[in-house]
Amino acid sequence: MLSLEAEPRAAEALDTTPPVIDISALTVEFPTLSGRSSTAIRELDLSIARGEIFGLVGESGAGKTTLARSLLGLPPAPGRVAAGEIRFEGQDLLRIGERALRRMRGRDLSMIVPNPRSELNPLLPVGEQIMTVARVHLGVPRREARRLALDMLRAVQIPDPERRMAALPHELSGGMAQRIVIAIALVCSPRFIVSDDATSGLDVTVQAQILELLQRLAADRGSAMLFITRDIGITAHLCDRIAVMLNGEIMELAAREDFFFRPRNPYTITLMAAFAHNEGLRRLWTRSAPPLEPAAAGRACPFLARCPLAQPRCAAERPALRELAPGHVSRCHFPVPR
Numbered sequence: 369m370l371s372l373e374a375e376p377r378a379a380e381a382l383d384t385t386p387p388v389i390d391i392s393a394l395t396v397e398f399p400t401l402s403g404r405s406s407t408a409i410r411e412l413d414l415s416i417a418r419g420e421i422f423g424l425v426g427e428s429g430a431g432k433t434t435l436a437r438s439l440l441g442l443p444p445a446p447g448r449v450a451a452g453e454i455r456f457e458g459q460d461l462l463r464i465g466e467r468a469l470r471r472m473r474g475r476d477l478s479m480i481v482p483n484p485r486s487e488l489n490p491l492l493p494v495g496e497q498i499m500t501v502a503r504v505h506l507g508v509p510r511r512e513a514r515r516l517a518l519d520m521l522r523a524v525q526i527p528d529p530e531r532r533m534a535a536l537p538h539e540l541s542g543g544m545a546q547r548i549v550i551a552i553a554l555v556c557s558p559r560f561i562v563s564d565d566a567t568s569g570l571d572v573t574v575q576a577q578i579l580e581l582l583q584r585l586a587a588d589r590g591s592a593m594l595f596i597t598r599d600i601g602i603t604a605h606l607c608d609r610i611a612v613m614l615n616g617e618i619m620e621l622a623a624r625e626d627f628f629f630r631p632r633n634p635y636t637i638t639l640m641a642a643f644a645h646n647e648g649l650r651r652l653w654t655r656s657a658p659p660l661e662p663a664a665a666g667r668a669c670p671f672l673a674r675c676p677l678a679q680p681r682c683a684a685e686r687p688a689l690r691e692l693a694p695g696h697v698s699r700c701h702f703p704v705p706r
């Protein structure tokens with residue numbers, strides 16, 4: 369069930385300096401066997417401010433991981449950025465070159481992924497793994513790296529950090545290992561963090577602790593965060609603004625309160641209805657759509673096949689993203705009334 373219990377951070381409280389990350393008209397494509405390419409991200413615009421936690425929600429295949437990895441200059445192979453710009457503090461990451469980008473990854477830009485076992489070296493004590501990142505990226509001596517690693521272990525609330533420094537990954541629980549992955553991602557205090565589905569698979573209590581931790585770390589260090597999830601409910605507790613993505617396109621984007629109390633896009637409401645206790649509401653919004661055939665591939669609304677409100681225009685004309693209220697945009701010909 370959705371709830372807005374956590375204290376929202378007022379939009380005005382966010383920094384008004386230029387965005388940390390500013391994506392414009394980003395298009396990412398995958399080549400196909402037929403020789404044509406399929407578009408995983410289509411002309412996407414998005415910017416995230418200092419200290420902001422931005423939630424990106426979408427079903428499987430929406431393009432979330434493709435976006436996350438493209439932001440760090442690592443689109444999943446054989447994908448490639450076909451167009452657009454990704455600016456980090458004003459620098460165009462697509463044009464600075466692989467060497468410069470490699471130096472920035474882990475230090476300025478960082479990513480947390482969901483499977484800690486695949487991220488950690490099974491043969492190396494976890495403390496060494498955190499220290500290595502600090503030494504390579506910050507150039508600090510061993511003693512300073514150890515101090516930073518210990519500080520990080522305390523920040524991610526690992527009990528008895530001195531002793532855990534020497535633990536091998538398999539000696540830790542899944543939740544503990546995920547905290548180590550977060551410690552590695554954050555030890556250099558990166559100014560932009562992408563969390564891609566980082567808490568899925570953890571039990572609810574551990575998940576809640578990790579979310580609280582991410583929120584505190586973003587607040588304390590002023591980092592900007594892109595928090596990616598399939599679970600719209602999580603964003604209600606954590607995120608300042610939220611966007612819903614479908615087929616590589618943003619369908620709706622708004623500040624948290626507007627997003628949850630005044631959603632305008634049928635797709636957002638369908639995702640929310642899946643959480644609703646009210647059976648009628650759930651059935652109304654998740655029922656099959658009327659059979660409308662798109663006029664031509666790529667010309668219809670991306671939600672056409674499932675939208676309970678679809679009309680003939682939706683099959684013939686792709687809706688553009690329109691601003692319906694300050695900071696609240698939606699891609700729909702027939703926005704749901706407030």
Ligand SMILES: Nc1ncnc2c1ncn2[C@@H]1O[C@H](COP(=O)(O)OP(=O)(O)OP(=O)(O)O)[C@@H](O)[C@H]1O
Binds near residue numbers: 426446598
């Ligand atoms: N390596 C790849 N080769 C070809 N197509 C890919 C590849 N990776 C992703 N895609 C395509 O790009 C689209 C987006 O996939 P992506 O993994 O980004 O989705 P996602 O939103 O992260 O899904 P999930 O919630 O399951 O993680 C999908 O249509 C997928 O088939």
Ligand code: SF4
Binds near residue numbers: 701
């Ligand atoms: S444009 Fe039409 S099909 Fe698309 S979300 Fe709006 S009403 Fe539904």
Ligand SMILES: [Mg+2]
Binds near residue numbers: 432433434565
């Ligand atoms: Mg993914």
